[in-house]
Amino acid sequence: MYTVFTLTLRQLTGSRRQAILWLFAALPAAFALLLRYLTDNYVDVILGPVFSLLLIAIVLPLVVAILATTALGEEVEDRTLAFIVLRPVPKWQIILAKYGAVVILAALPLLIFGAVTAGIALIDDPFGESAFDYETAIKPILGVVAGLAVGIVAYAAAFLWLGLISGQALGFAIVYVLVWEGIAAGIFAGIRYLSIRSYSITTLKEIGGEPLDFVGVIAGPEPSLYFVLGGAAAVAIVFLALTLTQLRNMDVP
Amino acid sequence: MSTNGATIVVDNVSKWFGNVVAVNEISLEISPGITGLLGPNGAGKTTLLHMMTGLSATSRGNVTVLGRPVRGDTNLYRQIGVMTEHQAVYDFYTGREFVELSARMHSLDDVSNAAEKAIESVRMTDAMDRRLSTYSRGMRQRMRLAATLVHDPPVLVLDEPLNGTDPRQRLEFHDLARRLAAEGRTIIVSSHILEEVETLADNIVLMVSGKLAASGDFRSIRALLDDRPYRIRVTSTSPRALAGGLMNSEAVSSVAMEDNDSVLLLTDDLPTLQTQLPLIARDAGAVLQTVEPEDESLESVFTYIVER
Numbered sequence: 001m002y003t004v005f006t007l008t009l010r011q012l013t014g015s016r017r018q019a020i021l022w023l024f025a026a027l028p029a030a031f032a033l034l035l036r037y038l039t040d041n042y043v044d045v046i047l048g049p050v051f052s053l054l055l056i057a058i059v060l061p062l063v064v065a066i067l068a069t070t071a072l073g074e075e076v077e078d079r080t081l082a083f084i085v086l087r088p089v090p091k092w093q094i095i096l097a098k099y100g101a102v103v104i105l106a107a108l109p110l111l112i113f114g115a116v117t118a119g120i121a122l123i124d125d126p127f128g129e130s131a132f133d134y135e136t137a138i139k140p141i142l143g144v145v146a147g148l149a150v151g152i153v154a155y156a157a158a159f160l161w162l163g164l165i166s167g168q169a170l171g172f173a174i175v176y177v178l179v180w181e182g183i184a185a186g187i188f189a190g191i192r193y194l195s196i197r198s199y200s201i202t203t204l205k206e207i208g209g210e211p212l213d214f215v216g217v218i219a220g221p222e223p224s225l226y227f228v229l230g231g232a233a234a235v236a237i238v239f240l241a242l243t244l245t246q247l248r249n250m251d252v253p
Numbered sequence: 254m255s256t257n258g259a260t261i262v263v264d265n266v267s268k269w270f271g272n273v274v275a276v277n278e279i280s281l282e283i284s285p286g287i288t289g290l291l292g293p294n295g296a297g298k299t300t301l302l303h304m305m306t307g308l309s310a311t312s313r314g315n316v317t318v319l320g321r322p323v324r325g326d327t328n329l330y331r332q333i334g335v336m337t338e339h340q341a342v343y344d345f346y347t348g349r350e351f352v353e354l355s356a357r358m359h360s361l362d363d364v365s366n367a368a369e370k371a372i373e374s375v376r377m378t379d380a381m382d383r384r385l386s387t388y389s390r391g392m393r394q395r396m397r398l399a400a401t402l403v404h405d406p407p408v409l410v411l412d413e414p415l416n417g418t419d420p421r422q423r424l425e426f427h428d429l430a431r432r433l434a435a436e437g438r439t440i441i442v443s444s445h446i447l448e449e450v451e452t453l454a455d456n457i458v459l460m461v462s463g464k465l466a467a468s469g470d471f472r473s474i475r476a477l478l479d480d481r482p483y484r485i486r487v488t489s490t491s492p493r494a495l496a497g498g499l500m501n502s503e504a505v506s507s508v509a510m511e512d513n514d515s516v517l518l519l520t521d522d523l524p525t526l527q528t529q530l531p532l533i534a535r536d537a538g539a540v541l542q543t544v545e546p547e548d549e550s551l552e553s554v555f556t557y558i559v560e561r
Contacts, residue, residue, distance in 0.1 A: 003357040007343070014345045079339040082308055083400075086337075087358035088330045248325065251309040253339075 004089060004097035011074070012067055012105050021063050025109035028055040032120040046121035047214040051144075055114060056200055056216065057182065060148060064106045064155040065173035071098045072243070073163030073170075082252050091247050095160070095240060102156045110148050118144040122211055136211060143208020151200035154232040157239035158196070164246050192223060196235060199228040259284050260408055260439035261305060266314035268300050275300040277463040278314070283441060287434045289454030290443040297463040298443045299338050302412050305441070306335045318408060331359060334406035336397055338413045338443075344386040348377060348396040351385055355400035371399040376425060390417030398426075402433075409433065409440045415449055427453050482506065483523050484547035487530070488515040491539035498533040502526070517547065 012018065031050050035042045075081035084094055118141045124130050130137060158176075162169040177197075185191040185198065192198035201216035206225040208215075223231070259282035268276040276297045292298050303309035305316050307323040316323050323329055342351060352368040361367045372381045375395040385393060394417055401409065415423050430453060434440050444450045450457065457474050459467040467474050489495045496516045499508045504525035509517045520526045534541050 003354065007354065010345055011343070079337070079341040080343060082335075082337045082339075083341070083343075083355075084358070085308070086306065086330055086333075086335045087355065088327050088360070089358050090327050249310070251303065 001089070001093040001097045004084060004094050005101050007084075008071055008098050008101035009105065012070060012101060017066070017070070018105070021066060021105075022109045025059055025063055025113045028059060029113045029116045029120065032117045036120055043121050044214055046117065047212060050117065050121075051212075051214075052201070052216040055117060056147070056151065056197060056204075057177075060110060060151045060200065061155055061173070061177045061181075061197070063110055064102070064152055065159045065170055065177075067106050068102045068156045068159035069163035069169035069173060071102050071160060071163060072247075073167070076164065076253060077167065079253050085247070085252050092244055095244050095247060099156060099160055099240060099243075102160060103152055106152050106156060107149065110152060111145050114144045114148045115141050118212075135209065140208040140211040143204045143206070143212055146207045147200045147202075147204025150203045150229065150232045151196055154196040154199060154235040157236040157243070161239045161243040161246065164243055164250070193227070193231070196232065198223065199232045199235075202228040203232075260319060261441070262315075262317045263301070263305065264315045264317075266301070266304055266311045266316060268297075268304060268309065268312045275463050276304070279460075279465045280314075281458055281465060281468055283439060283456075283458075285434070285437050285439045286455045287430055287440045287442060287453055288456045288458060289450030290441055290458045290460065291447065291450050292443075292445065292460035292466075294445050296445075296460040298445075298460055299412055300463075301460065302410055302441070302443060306333065306410050308335075308337075331404065332406050333408045333410065334401040334404065336401040336409075336411045336414055338416070340390065340393055340397070340417070342385045342393060342397060344384065347382050347384050348372065348388070348392075348399075349381040351396060352381075352400045352403050356403045359404040361404060367403050367405075368399075371403040372396070374402060374429060375399045391419055391422050394418055395422065395426075407438050409438060411440065411442045413443055413445075415444065415446075423449070482519050482521050485518050485520060485526070486511070486515055486543070486545045486547050487518065488542040489534060489539040490542070491537060492516050494537035495534055495539040498537040498539075499530075502529050502533060504529055 028050050031054065032042075032046045035045050035050065039045055072081070075084070085091070119126065119137070122140055123137050132138065159169065159173050162172055166172055180191070181195050181197040185195050192202075197216075202222050203225060205212050205215055205222075206228075261283040263279055263281045263283075266276060266279050267274065279301060290298050290302065300309065304311050305318070305323065307316075307325065307329070310324055318329060319332060321329055323333075343354070346354065349368060349372065352371055353364050356364040356367045356371075369378070369381075372378055375398050377392065377395050377399060380388070380392060381396075385396065388396065394414060398411070398414060401411070415426060418426065430440055430442065434455075442450065442453060456470055457468065458465065459474060487495065492510065492514055496508050496510055499505050499516065499518055504520050504522040505518050506521055507519040511517045518526075530544065531541065
């Protein structure tokens with residue numbers, strides 16, 4: 001499994017793709033920095049639109065989608081998948097190795113820049129005592145990291161499966177994010193129980209506490225932390241199982 | 254292995270994609286030695302090889318390798334080496350790293366030593382520390398072969414392994430394949446080039462349009478090929494006079510004029526015609542300009558065998 005894991009790391013980091021992803025993941029932090037110097041109510045704006053509309057709604061799913069749809073999708077497209085499946089490596093190990101590599105490569109830029117973005121909004125003096133205050137700085141940053149991690153874990157499994165079943169996986173991933181999590185979740189409140197974005201926002205707010213109240217405000221009751229953690233885990237397990245079934249049953253080109 | 258020593262048993266296997274039948278009810282047994290899987294492009298060779306190696310499921314029928322169903326048995330790949338038709342490699346690796354990757358996936362004890370040995374067997378030691386992206390097609394094929402051989406498998410399935418190789422590399426491949434076969438391995442080599450397989454394989458499996466056209470030792474299949482009638486187009490300075498002369502030859506079964514400037518003839522006896530044609534032309538006062546086979550494509554040769 002370790003061999004396939006390191007192979008996938010090299011596949012996904014060996015090109016300009018990773019540099020572009022890091023720049024993309026840094027966008028919310030860059031916006032936050034600008035807003036901090038340009039507006040007075042920067043805390044509300046950063047924790048509101050920048051977090052809700054940019055980081056969690058766009059940057060998080062897109063960074064994961066680009067990596068996850070490539071991890072298996074590119075192997076199908078350039079026909080290197082046969083090289084792996086013709087070796088005595090159990091299929092579940094191939095899937096877990098690919099999944100692990102995607103999660104790590106997505107987590108590094110997203111968690112770092114997510115924490116930096118939150119820090120820009122919440123910490124007055126990065127070198128002062130307030131930077132180490134648990135309630136106003138450390139706890140909300142931990143909430144941001146946890147919320148993003150939940151999103152990464154769930155999106156990575158769903159998009160890994162998409163990459164294996166479709167040549168247009170990235171397109172379908174974008175449609176899913178825009179239509180299901182954007183438009184449909186805005187119209188039908190119940191979809192928050194079946195939305196990875198909702199799982200991410202709820203985790204972030206529940207763990208981060210009061211300073212993150214501005215993030216992703218939606219009318220009506222939010223699912224509980226236990227529900228969203230269970231939901232994200234279920235999404236990851238179901239889609240990894242679907243990916244394994246697909247790899248076992250498909251004709252490998 | 255089956256009771257008669259066959260390493261690979263293909264039992265009434267078919268494969269279809271929607272309404273298209275790619276492989277149609279093929280049964281065959283492959284024993285140790287070199288077997289050539291021959292057929293024109295699109296004959297279904299790769300589809301059959303994919304089913305033999307477990308890459309594709311059969312629509313009907315069964316394939317066993319070393320007595321075990323190949324599809325879904327990951328451990329069986331410890332005993333099979335497969336080189337697919339497509340030349341896809343991980344370009345960011347050096348040749349050595351690529352072969353070592355294969356060795357690691359086979360959980361070999363001494364990865365480095367096994368990789369070097371396999372690379373040496375395909376004579377790529379000098380270039381093994383270069384990136385695969387800098388290799389020529391032939392070099393890439395040889396390094397892929399090394400990755401296929403690295404775990405020393407008793408069964409080798411090689412789909413068009415000579416694509417992109419030059420004549421010297423082909424000779425080296427022939428030597429290597431014969432050496433491996435002499436050690437008791439079962440080797441299947443697919444090709445759409447008749448001569449390529451003729452000089453290499455002990456046995457031939459001939460596929461046309463998804464069907465098994467013939468199988469057995471090469472001599473019997475070669476005899477089938479040599480018995481077929483040939484259509485020859487001849488252009489000369491006096492086509493009518495030449496056509497008259499050809500009608501009197503026993504080697505020619507029919508003669509027809511084409512566009513008033515060439516003669517189309519049918520012969521069952523090519524060697525005799527080769528001897529007689531210049532003499533007939535001389536007697537007719539015609540200067541031969543071109544003598545071309547009309548239907549020498551591999552497709553037409555194979556189709557003839559199927560129709561017999």
